[in-house]
Structure formats: C-alpha cells, structure tokens
Amino acid sequence: MIFCLPGDKNRGRLKMDNGISNGIMGQVIPYTDVTVSRLIFAVIVLIAGFILVKILVYIFRRGMRKTKLPELTTQFLANFLSILLYVIVFLIFLKSLNFDVDSFVVGLSAIIGLVLGLGMQDTFTNITAGIWVAAIRPIDTGEVVTVNGQTGKIKSVSIMSTELLTPDNQLITVPNKLVWGSSIVNMTRMPTRRVSVDVGISYSSDLEKAIRIALDLMKGHPLVLPDPEPAVVTTELASSSVNLQLRAWTNTEDLWGVKNDLTAGIFEAYGREGIEIPFPQIDVHVKETKE
Structure with a gap:
C-alpha cells in the first residue's frame, strides 16, 4: 500500500499543469515551423515596436520645433523617420519569427530593382523631389501658391505628394515631381x-x-x-x-x-x-x- 503526503500531491499537480502549459506553448503552428510561444513573443515585439515608434517620432517633432527649421521641413522629416522606423520594426518582427531577414532584404532589393525596371521610377522621383522641396523651401505650410496650374493654400508636403486646399475647400493632391518640376508662384511669401x-x-x-x-x-x-x-x-x-x-x-x-x-x-x-x-x-x- 502506497501513501502520498499532501505536499506530494500538490507538486504532482503542478508538474502536470506545467507540462500541459509547456505543451501548448511549444506546439508548432500548422504549415509553419513557428511555435506558439515564438508567435506570441513576435506579436509583443511588433506592438511594442509600434508604440516605441510613436514615442520616438513625437520626441523628434518636439525637438525639431525648438530649432529654426520651418514646419514644412519638420513635418517631412518626421514622416520620413516614421516610415524608416516602421520598416525596421517590421524586420525585427520577421526576425522574431525566425525568418531569414538577410535573404528577405536581398529579395526585397531585387524586387525594388525589378519594379524600377518596370516603370516605377516615378515613385522614387517623387521621393527625391519631396526631399528637395523640404530642403530648399520654395513653398511652406499655410502659404498660398500656384503649382502646376493649381492654386491653393499648402496643407502638407508628404514623401510622395503635396496637398493644396483651394479657397472653396477642395483638397488637391499634386505629385512632388510636378511641384519641383514646374514654376511655383508664391502669393504670400513676400510681406x-x-x-x-x-x-x-x-x-x-x-x-x-x-x-x-x-x-x-x-x-x-x-x-x-x-x-x-x-x-x-x-x-x-x-x-x-x-x-x-x-x-x-x-x-x-x-x-x-x-x-x-x-x-x-x-x-x-x-x-x-x-x-x-x-x-x-x-x-x-x-x-x-x-x-
């Protein structure tokens, strides 16, 4: 006849619970080699990364406001930094899932090269033009301008395009390459x-x-x-x-x-x-x- 002390029973139940828990967390998701625990960790990393990006961009904006840079340049740099940080967070997320990030980056570069060869040069032309607009500042937020035949108040300049608000409250989006590549009439720059x-x-x-x-x-x-x-x-x-x-x-x-x-x-x-x-x-x- 075998006698079990109460403490032995509790330890046995604890080991059984841990075994069940470890079994669930260690299970592999079908059609992948990713475990449940790794997936949960990667999702936590992704959420934390997004929150961290928001905080860093907010700190960056506050720091830039203390400089003499115009609002347009600050806004453009903040958008550029935000996109760059989100890409980094996404790569870390893939790394957490045990993906080969190096090969992913190489593959992404090849895809970008293929896209450029298929006629997507305009995308990168718009990005380059946006950088020049933000750096040289022929226009600024709140100014009334005529760009590419469109007249309105500058609302924002993003990486790809410039937004104009017309006097009758219509929003016009002009690709940055057309802004930089055309004559700009600035009606409110002079006092x-x-x-x-x-x-x-x-x-x-x-x-x-x-x-x-x-x-x-x-x-x-x-x-x-x-x-x-x-x-x-x-x-x-x-x-x-x-x-x-x-x-x-x-x-x-x-x-x-x-x-x-x-x-x-x-x-x-x-x-x-x-x-x-x-x-x-x-x-x-x-x-x-x-x-």
Missing part, C-alpha cells in the same frame, strides 16, 4: 503686395480729373501703404474707353480687402463726380443704295 484695379473712362471724360480722383481714393484708404506711393497709369486707348489702372501697395494679408474696397470705391467716386464708365459699344452705319 507686401501691389493691388491692381482696372477701370475704363469714356473719351469725353476729363482724364486728369479721373486720375486725381483715383489717387485721392487710394491715398485715403487706411490699409494702402504710403511707400511706394499709389499710382494711376493709362494702360490702353481701347475702342470705346481710355483704360486706367489703379496701383496701390498694401500688406499681403490685406490684399483682397483693399482690392475689393478700391474696385467698389472707384465706381462710386466716378459716378458721383460725373466720370463716365462706358459700356462696350459698336457703331453700325447703314448705307442705303439706290437700285
């Missing part, structure tokens, strides 16, 4: 801009009086800068009018408000002072012929 307002007066109107009224209007506007001085020039002797152009300088942020005020103001001032703004007209002469 001051010239406002131009075109108006035509009839040939019977007093030209000197019309010019004097326009100058008084511009000089009396509180947002028109005194230097350079406002000016009125005769731009054309058209078929039915003498065309004038009002030219006034103002701060860039006040441009559209001043333009609207001068356009409405010159119309009212000419109407009040008897300066005629003619409609386009055609004189038709009918000649009768005798039969």
